[in-house]
Amino acid sequence: DAGVIQSPRHEVTEMGQEVTLRCKPISGHDYLFWYRQTMMRGLELLIYFNNNVPIDDSGMPEDRFSAKMPNASFSTLKIQPSEPRDSAVYFCASSSRTSSSYNEQFFGPGTRLTVL
Amino acid sequence: ELKVEQNPLFLSMQEGKNYTIYCNYSTTSDRLYWYRQDPGKSLESLFVLLSNGAVKQEGRLMASLDTKARLSTLHITAAVHDLSATYFCAVDVVTQGGSEKLVFGKGTKLTVNP
Numbered sequence: 001d002a003g004v005i006q007s008p009r010h011e012v013t014e015m016g017q018e019v020t021l022r023c024k025p026i027s028g029h030d031y032l033f034w035y036r037q038t039m040m041r042g043l044e045l046l047i048y049f050n051n052n053v054p055i056d057d058s059g060m061p062e063d064r065f066s067a068k069m070p071n072a073s074f075s076t077l078k079i080q081p082s083e084p085r086d087s088a089v090y091f092c093a094s095s096s097r098t099s100s101s102y103n104e105q106f107f108g109p110g111t112r113l114t115v116l
Numbered sequence: 117e118l119k120v121e122q123n124p125l126f127l128s129m130q131e132g133k134n135y136t137i138y139c140n141y142s143t144t145s146d147r148l149y150w151y152r153q154d155p156g157k158s159l160e161s162l163f164v165l166l167s168n169g170a171v172k173q174e175g176r177l178m179a180s181l182d183t184k185a186r187l188s189t190l191h192i193t194a195a196v197h198d199l200s201a202t203y204f205c206a207v208d209v210v211t212q213g214g215s216e217k218l219v220f221g222k223g224t225k226l227t228v229n230p
Contacts, residue, residue, distance in 0.1 A: 033217075043159075043204065043220040056215035091158065102147060102166060103208050103218060107159040 004108035006092050012114045018080040021111045023092030024073055033093040033105060034067055034077050043091075049075065082115045089113070118143045120207050122221035130229055132194050137224045139188040139205035146183045147208035149218065150190055152201045159204065163190075195228045202226070 005024040013019055025032045033048040047057040052069045060067070064083070069075040079086055089112050093105040119142040129135050139148070150163040163172040165181035165188060172179050176199065178191045188205055202225045206218040 042222045045217050045219075048215075048217065056211065056213065056217060058211075058213070093159075102164070103216065104149060104161055104164050105218060106161065107151075109158050 004092055004094055004106055006090075006108035006111050008111060009109060010112045010114075012116065013082055014116050015083055016081045017115075018078065019082045019086075019113060019115075021077040021090050021092075021113070023075045023077070023108060025075070025092070025094030026096075026106055027073070029094035029096045029106075030072070031095045031097065031103075031105075032069060032075050033095070034075070035091040035093065035107075036088045037091060037110075038088045046077070079113075082113075084115045087113055087115050118207070118209055118219050120205065120219050120221040122203075122205060122224050124224060125222060126225050126227075128227045128229060129192075129195050131196055134194065135192050137190040137192070137203055137226075139190070139207075139221055141186050141188075141207045141219075143186075143207070143209055144183075145186075145207045145209055146181075148181050148188045149206045149208070150179050150188070151204045151206065151220075153204065153223070154201050162203075190224075192226070195226075197228050197230060200226055200228045 007022045034046040037043045046059045047067045049069045067077045089110045091110045092108045095105045121140045148165045151159040153159045163179040168183040170181045176193045181188045202223045204223045206220045210216050
């Protein structure tokens with residue numbers, strides 16, 4: 001399996017622009033997670049989906065952030081409009097709680113976002 | 117509010133030495149995970165601990181879980197340079213809203229010096 005795939009790997013944009021991050025989970029995994037990692041705040045869960053349905057979005061910072069999962073193999077995280085404080089590494093992860101490892105999550109390579 | 121505290125946050129040690137990283141958490145949970153992150157890279161799953169008393173070992177690393185003490189340890193035996201990385205523990209919790217998620221510690225940055 002190719003693992004979790006994220007694109008783009010790096011994104012540099014200007015304040016006010018729309019940013020869309022993409023994720024393809026591991027095939028067969030029914031949970032998908034979006035995290036944000038910064039030096040100041042560490043690793044934060046933004047939102048997660050189960051069977052394409054958002055379950056917990058309490059970590060989404062504000063209305064500028066939105067996430068969708070139109071099917072089992074694709075999810076997007078959108079920031080509109082972007083701000084410099086959104087600069088971070090965004091990770092997507094997936095898991096299958098039917099496995100013996102329960103909630104073991106497998107992380108993608110991340111998208112490094114820089115908002116100027 | 118759930119707290120997951122790792123200590124130390126920074127650890128510099130010599131090759132060949134032993135050391136332990138601690139992960140304390142403030143709520144009831146019997147599922148804990150350890151991850152490794154190399155600089156500029158993603159998180160890699162190391163250990164899955166799913167019950168009280170669970171112990172897992174891989175090479176020079178051994179992880180254990182004491183759910184009664186709400187404590188997990190990651191023990192490093194005879195450290196080598198290749199173990200230099202940041203290590204995270206993550207606790208599996210159920211929120212008041214009924215959702216289940218991992219809450220990560222701040223990470224322990226380990227540097228192994230020759």
